[in-house]
Amino acid sequence: MSSSALLLALLLVLVVALVAARFTYVAYRHPAAVQPMLVGLAAVTLMAMIVVAIVVR
Secondary structure, rough: OOOHHHEEEEHHHHHHHHHHHHHHOOOOOHHHHHHHHHHHHHHHHHHHHHHHHHHHH
């Protein structure tokens, strides 16, 4: 795997971790919004899995 692909994968992991942390914080502050955020988090996770599969190829 090239160094640019590794850098892209690392960047993707960091962005997904930041988004997950933001969702966790908002869910903690606003418990009524937990269900829509779980759907959003699932969408972000699915997108990250697809991008990582493409980068690893």
